[in-house]
Amino acid sequence: MSNYHIKNLEEYFQVYRKSVREPENFWQEVAEEHFVWRKKWDKVLKWDFTKPEIKWFENAKLNITENCIDRHLLTKAEKTAIIWEPNDPKEKPLHITYNELHKKINNVANVLKDKGIKKGDRVCIYLPMIPELAYAVLACARIGAIHSVVFAGFSFSALAARTLDADCKMLITADGSFRGNKTIDLKGIVDKALEDCPDVETVLVAKRTGAEINMKEGRDQWLEPLMEKASDECKPEVMDSEDPLFILYTSGSTGKPKGMVHTTAGYMVYSAYTFKNIFNYQNDDVYWCTADIGWITGHSYILYGPLLNGATTVMFEGVPSYPDFGRFWEIVEKHKVNQFYTAPTAIRALAKKNLEFVDKYDLSSLKVLGSVGEPINEEAWHWYDNNIGKSKSPIVDTWWQTETGGIMISSIPFVTPTKPTFATLPFPGIQLVLMDEEGIEIKGNQVDGRLCIKFPWPSMARTIWRNHDRYRDTYFSTFKNKYFTGDGALRDEVGYYRITGRVDDVIIVSGHNLGTAPIEDAINEHPAVAESAVVGFPNEVKGNALYGFVILKETGEKRDRDNLRKEINQTIADKIGPIAKPDKIQFVEGLPKTRSGKIMRRILRKIASGDTSDLGDTSTLLNPEVVEEIIKNR
Numbered sequence: 298m299s300n301y302h303i304k305n306l307e308e309y310f311q312v313y314r315k316s317v318r319e320p321e322n323f324w325q326e327v328a329e330e331h332f333v334w335r336k337k338w339d340k341v342l343k344w345d346f347t348k349p350e351i352k353w354f355e356n357a358k359l360n361i362t363e364n365c366i367d368r369h370l371l372t373k374a375e376k377t378a379i380i381w382e383p384n385d386p387k388e389k390p391l392h393i394t395y396n397e398l399h400k401k402i403n404n405v406a407n408v409l410k411d412k413g414i415k416k417g418d419r420v421c422i423y424l425p426m427i428p429e430l431a432y433a434v435l436a437c438a439r440i441g442a443i444h445s446v447v448f449a450g451f452s453f454s455a456l457a458a459r460t461l462d463a464d465c466k467m468l469i470t471a472d473g474s475f476r477g478n479k480t481i482d483l484k485g486i487v488d489k490a491l492e493d494c495p496d497v498e499t500v501l502v503a504k505r506t507g508a509e510i511n512m513k514e515g516r517d518q519w520l521e522p523l524m525e526k527a528s529d530e531c532k533p534e535v536m537d538s539e540d541p542l543f544i545l546y547t548s549g550s551t552g553k554p555k556g557m558v559h560t561t562a563g564y565m566v567y568s569a570y571t572f573k574n575i576f577n578y579q580n581d582d583v584y585w586c587t588a589d590i591g592w593i594t595g596h597s598y599i600l601y602g603p604l605l606n607g608a609t610t611v612m613f614e615g616v617p618s619y620p621d622f623g624r625f626w627e628i629v630e631k632h633k634v635n636q637f638y639t640a641p642t643a644i645r646a647l648a649k650k651n652l653e654f655v656d657k658y659d660l661s662s663l664k665v666l667g668s669v670g671e672p673i674n675e676e677a678w679h680w681y682d683n684n685i686g687k688s689k690s691p692i693v694d695t696w697w698q699t700e701t702g703g704i705m706i707s708s709i710p711f712v713t714p715t716k717p718t719f720a721t722l723p724f725p726g727i728q729l730v731l732m733d734e735e736g737i738e739i740k741g742n743q744v745d746g747r748l749c750i751k752f753p754w755p756s757m758a759r760t761i762w763r764n765h766d767r768y769r770d771t772y773f774s775t776f777k778n779k780y781f782t783g784d785g786a787l788r789d790e791v792g793y794y795r796i797t798g799r800v801d802d803v804i805i806v807s808g809h810n811l812g813t814a815p816i817e818d819a820i821n822e823h824p825a826v827a828e829s830a831v832v833g834f835p836n837e838v839k840g841n842a843l844y845g846f847v848i849l850k851e852t853g854e855k856r857d858r859d860n861l862r863k864e865i866n867q868t869i870a871d872k873i874g875p876i877a878k879p880d881k882i883q884f885v886e887g888l889p890k891t892r893s894g895k896i897m898r899r900i901l902r903k904i905a906s907g908d909t910s911d912l913g914d915t916s917t918l919l920n921p922e923v924v925e926e927i928i929k930n931r
């Protein structure tokens with residue numbers, strides 16, 4: 298595996314230069330050395346960002362699960378593939394070997410086939426972090442069905458919207474889920490969602506909580522007895538490199554969620570290669586990413602990336618605060634975790650607690666720490682470095698997106714010197730550019746601008762499910778011939794990148810990507826609401842919190858304000874999920890608007906943050922008087 302692990306900075310620059318000068322040779326070598334192919338490609342890359350059309354490893358044939366599992370059976374059959382750590386520390390963890398994983402996913406794959414699922418069909422997966430989630434995802438990939446995992450914290454209408462958009466024939470769920478000291482009625486949410494989804498023919502239900510649930514005749518069936526009856530041999534479907542592997546929804550700044558489509562070969566090559574290098578994974582290491590598989594982080598760096606490398610990956614069902622704030626560190630000690638990957642919001646929440654929660658545990662197994670999902674502030678970075686890494690484990694601050702499929706900017710541990718709050722350097726193959734608002738590239742160092750990528754990489758999303766125009770308009774039309782990330786970034790004197798945050802109407806709350814438009818749509822559905830605007834404002838733990846400005850209809854004005862707030866929050870929780878509830882809702886007479894009728898969010902952001910000393914130029918507003926009123930009643 299000569300070119301697989303980058304060993305020092307000089308080698309990084311060498312590899313990076315090669316990846317830019319000869320991208321096809323570069324990726325061809327990675328692809329040839331580390332994977333099994335049923336048939337090799339005719340051409341490594343074909344691309345055109347104006348259409349946009351991107352094809353990697355054209356006409357190659359493969360199955361990703363063969364690479365994730367079968368390939369390891371010769372040498373690692375009894376190695377633990379997944380350590381499953383339950384919500385309740387008193388319940389026993391499971392150590393699932395590659396051999397067992399192979400059998401289980403084949404069981405589920407055969408169940409899916411038996412229910413009529415074929416290559417190309419969409420299967421919605423709405424499961425908590427239990428082993429069946431991993432089995433279901435990989436079983437889909439085994440038979441060429443396209444998985445669409447919906448985070449099990451999403452509401453029934455968010456689930457319904459995603460199930461409908463992807464036109465899923467089947468849904469896989471559980472009777473319920475455990476989160477800390479709460480039990481959630483998952484099946485009840487599914488039943489409500491499916492009232493609007495008549496095309497879902499089969500619902501498979503995994504047993505977790507043992508709750509009494511409703512089973513709809515002819516539609517719902519328990520998963521386990523079916524698995525027991527099914528064969529544990531299932532031939533992998535031979536897939537084309539560009540066949541879709543999965544759809545994963547992400548919020549946009551406008552309208553409904555975007556079903557990002559990821560395809561097979563490029564995603565496989567990139568998730569595996571980044572995993573190995575960015576976490577410096579060595580053969581017997583235990584790796585843990587605390588994300589949920591409902592997000593891209595879990596797809597690429599709990600399941601695919603680690604399994605493609607024959608790694609041991611931890612899957613945690615619970616939350617960092619249960620039974621107390623030492624849970625993460627208890628798990629690190631128990632499973633001797635070597636690489637630990639989490640989000641700044643979790644770090645900030647834990648940093649507020651007494652250090653006793655950390656010091657009780659032996660964290661000496663840790664070698665590499667990772668951060669993802671939002672900018673990590675300096676204080677949190679140092680807390681993580683000092684108290685968790687004991688100043689000996691490098692922190693990789695990894696910048697990427699659902700759309701990019703894998704990590705784009707990150708230091709490489711023991712290779713790239715770190716710098717707090719900087720994601721540092723692009724991964725090999727990633728050609729970054731900063732653009733100004735006029736569409737001119739900003740060259741040189743010590744500059745900031747809009748972050749774009751000017752050359753394709755293997756794991757980029759190929760389209761938005763059944764909406765290629767939206768894909769082009771969102772990512773490829775702002776800057777000609779470039780992929781626009783929606784983020785701002787600065788490049789320092791040595792070429793390190795620091796992400797400064799979104800430049801569009803997406804707000805990252807606790808590492809979750811939320812569009813303002815869908816939240817406003819939800820608020821506006823309340824019968825007493827005339828209009829609303831949602832903005833983000835800084836929050837110590839969540840990074841950003843939401844602030845909603847709401848104009849009531851005349852009929853609504855007489856109603857009790859606290860009740861209205863509760864109802865509006867409930868509407869948001871139903872439409873999107875509890876995560877999207879604003880920290881503050883203020884009822885206002887009007888919203889500051891430009892003469893063309895656009896809400897001036899810049900001003901609302903200032904007011905929300907409590908800093909009204911300099912509101913900038915308000916003279917171009919259509920209604921400058923509302924600004925005073927809003928500040929007065931804040």
Ligand code: WT7
Binds near residue numbers: 592669700796809
């Ligand atoms: C947005 C993508 C892909 C991981 C989970 C989020 C922000 C992500 C970082 C980081 C600063 C970051 C960006 C990005 N973001 N990682 N290390 N530093 N910001 O995926 O939900 O698609 O959100 O998260 O704003 O555009 P996502």
